[in-house]
Amino acid sequence: MRKISPAVWAFVVTSTAGFMAALDNLVVTTALPSIRAHLGGGITDLEWTVNAYTLTFAVLLMLGAALGDRFGRRRVFTVGLTLFTLSSLAAALAPNIGALVGARAAQGVGAALLTPVSLTLLTAAVPAARRGLAFGAWGAVNGMAVAMGPLIGGTIVEHLSWQWIFALNVPIGLALLPLARLRLTESHGPNSRLDVVGTALASAGLFGIVYGLIRGNSDGWTSAPVLAGLAAGGALLVSFVVWESRTATPLLPLRLFRNRTFSAVNGASILMSLGMFGSIFLLSQFLQNVQGYSPMTAGVRMLPWTGMPMIVAPLAGLLVDRIGGRVVVALGLALQATGLAWFALIVSPHVSYAAQVPPLVISGTGMALFFAPVAAVLMGSVRPQEQGVASGANNALREVGGALGVAVLTSVFTAHGSYASGQSYVNGLTPALWVGSAAIGLATLAMLTAPRRSRARALVAAGTAQPVAQGTVGDGEVVDGAATPVG
Template sequence: MTGPSVAGAGARRPLWLIIVACSVPMFMVALDNLVVSTALRTMAVDLDASTEDLQWFVNAYVLSFACLLLTGAALGDRFGRLRVFVAGIALFTLASIGCGLADSSGQLILMRALQGLGASAVMPLSLTLLAEEVPDKKRNLALGLWSAVSGLAVALGPVVGGAVVDGLDWQWIFWINVPVCLVAIPLALTVLRDSSLADTRLDLLGMLLATAGLLAVVWAIVNGEDEGWSSAVILSAFAGGAVLLALFVLWERRAPQPLLPLSFYRKRAFVFSNLVSASMYFGVFGSIFLLSQFFQIAPVRTPLEAGVLTLAWTLMPMFVAPVAGALTDKVGGGRLMALGLLLQAIGLAWINLVATSDTPYSRMVGAMVIAGIGMGLVFAPTAAVVLGSVGPQHRGKASGANNTVREIGGALGTAILSSVFVHYGDDRTAQGFVDGMRPGIWIGVAVVLVGALCALAIPRPRPEPGTPSAAAEERAPDRTPSSATP
C-alpha cells in the first residue's frame, strides 16, 4: 500500500520529464562506478598510493554499493521511496565533494564507500519510482529509455574519465557530480511523488545478515586474484558469507515482513531473469574490463583514445534499449534477452578470433556493434520482466534483488577473467596481453551463452481472453499512480 503523496497529487507530468527525473541520478551513480578506473595512474602519483590503495579506490565503492542495495530498497518501502531516493542523491554528492577534497588514500577510500552507500539507495529506487509513476501501457517503453540512459553511463564512463584526466585534474571526476545533484534533487521533488508501504516494519535482522553475508562474498570476489583464490583468507570469507546467507534464508522463511520474500524464487520469470542479469554482467563486463585495456596497449593509445574506441560497443544500448522495451510485451522479454545474449556471444567470439598485437580497429568495430546491440536487447526486457513478475508493492525489493545479483555477477566476471588473464599472459607487451585476454574472453562467451539458455526458460505471460487479468489489461487507464491502495 502506498503512503501519502508528496508532490502535486493531482498534477500530471509529461512522460519525458518523469524519465529524466528518475534517470539523471541513476546516470550519475552508474557513471561513477566506471569513471575512476581511467584516473587510477594519476591518483597513484598525486596521493602516493600503493597498488592496494588503487584497488580500494574502486572496491570501496563496489562493496558498499552491491551489499546495501536490498537495504536501500527496504528503507524506501518503509520511509518513503522519494524521500530515501533524494537522501541517497544528497549523500552521494556530499561524498563526491569529500572525494574531491581528499588528500590521502585513506580519506578517498572512506569517501568512496560513502558514495556507494548513497548509490545503493538511488539505483533500485530510481527504477521503482519510474514504474510507479508511468502508466501501465507505457511502462516498458519508459523502462527502455531508462535502460538507454544506464547504457549511456556505461559508454561515457571511460571517455569522461579519460577526458577529465587529460584536460583537468583527477578530482574533477568527482566535482562533476555536484551540478548534477543541484539539478536532480529539485527535479525529483517537483516531478515525482512519494510512496511507501503502509504498516511496514524494517527487517533489521534480515538486513544485518544479508549485508554481512554479501560483504564477505563480494570482498572475497574482488580480492581473490590478489590474495589467491585458494588462500585461507579468501576461502574463509566465502565460507563465512555462505553461512551468513544461509542464516538469512532461514530467517526470511519465518520473518513476518521479510527483507526479500522467498516467494519471489517460486516465480520462474524472476529466477531466470536474475540468472540472465548475473551471466550478462559476468561475461560482458568482465570482457569489457580486458578490452578497455587491450585498446590502450595494442597499439599504445591514451585512456581517452581507448575510451572513444569502445563507444562502438557501449553506445549501442542507447539506441536499442528503447526499442527493446517497446517490443517486450509483443515479442516476449525472454526471447529478446536470449537474442541479445546470443549477439553478445557472437561479438565477443569475433573479437577474440581477430585480436592480435596490432589488429586494425576496422576489423573489430563490426563485432563491437553486434555486441552492443545485444546488450541493448537485454537491459530493458530484464527490468520489465523482473518488475512484472512481482506485485506493485514488491517492486522495490525485486529491483534491489536484481541489482544485487547484477553487481555480484559483474564483480565475479571481472575477478575471474582477470585471474585467467594473469595465468596465461601479462600486460608488459601487446602479445602477452592478447595471450592472456583470449582464454578470459572465451570464458565470458561461455557464460553469456548459458545466460541465453536461461532466457529461453522465461515464460511469456499470456492472459487468456475473458479472464480478469486480460480484462484488466484491456481497460487499464492511462494514469500515474496515486496515494491510493494499488
C-alpha cells in the same frame, strides 16, 4: 507552452540520478595513474578506490529497497542523492588516498539508497500502457552509463583532471534535489517493519563474498582472508535464506523465486554482468597497453560497443510494448555472447581496428537489447508492492556479477598471460573472452527458461481476466504482460 507531464519529470530525475550512480562503477578505472601520481599510495590503495564503491553499492542495495518501502521511496531517494552528491564533493577534494577511499565508500552507500527506489518511483508515475518504453529508456540510460564509464573517465582525465570525475556530480546532484522533492510522488511498501536481521545477514554475507572475489587475485585464492571471506559470506547467505523462510516480514520474499520469470531474469542478469564487466575491464586495457591508445582514444575506439545503446535501445523499448521482453532480452544476450566469441577469434597484438568493429557493434547491439527490456520484464513479474524489493535484489545481483566477472576473467587472464608484452597480454585475453562469452551464453539459456506464455495471459485468452499491459499479477507467471482477475 505544453506542460511537462509527471511521467517525464519522473524519468528525467530518476534516470539522471541512476546514470550518475551507474557511471561510477567504471569511470575511475582510467584515472588510476593520475590519482597515484597526485595522492600516492600502492596498488592495493588504488584497487580500493574502485572496490570501496562496488562493495558498498552491492551489499546495501536490498537495504535501500527495504528503507524505501518503510520510510517512503521519494524520501530515501532524496537522502541517497544528497549523500552521493556530498561524497562526490569529498572525493574531488580528498587530500590523500585514504580520504578518497572513504569518500568512494560513502558514494556507494548513496547509490545503494537511490538506485533500487528510482525504478519504483518511475513505475508509479508512468501509465501502464507506456511502461515498456519508459523502462526501456531507463534501462538503456543505466546500461550506457556502465559501459561508457572508461570513455567518460578517460576524456575528463585527459582534458581536465581526475578530480573532475567526481566534481561534475555535484552540480547535477544539486539540480536534481529540488526536482526530486517537487516532482516525484511519495509511495510506501506494504510492510511497516524492517527485517533488521535479514538485512544484516544479507549485507554481511554479500560483503564477504564480494570481498573474497575482489581480493582473490591480489591476495591469492587460498589465502586466509579470501577463504575466510568466501566461507563466512556463504554461511551468512545460507543463514539469510533460512531466516527469510521463517520470518513474517522478509527482506526478500523467497516465494518470488518460485516465479520462473523472476528467477530467469536474475540468473541472466548476474551472468550477463559477469561476462560484460570482466570483458570491458580487459578490453579497455588491451586498447591502451597493447595497441598504444590514450585513455580517451581507447574510449572512442570502444564507441561501436558502448554507443550502440543510444541507437538501439529506443527501438528495443518499443518492441517490448509490441511483442514482449523475453525474446528481445534473449536475443540481446545471444548477440553479446557472439560478439565476445568473435573478438576472441580475431584478437592479436596487431589486429586492425577495422577488424574489431564488427564484434564491437554486435556486442553493443546485444547490450542495448538486454538493458532496455530487462527492467520491464522484471517489474512485470512481481506485484507493485514488491517492485522495490525486486529492483534491489536484481541490482544487487548485477553488482555481484560485475565484481565476479572482473575477478574471474582477470584470474583467467593471469593464468595464461601477463603485461610483459603485447603477445603475452593477448595470450591471457583470449581465454578470458571465451569465458565471458560462455557466461553470457548461459545467461541466454537462463532467459529462455522463462515461460513463453504466462498463466495470467492464458486467463485473458479464456476471458476470465482483464489485461493490464506491464501490470501486476498474483502468484502466476508474467513475461510479456499481466492480468488482474475479474471479480
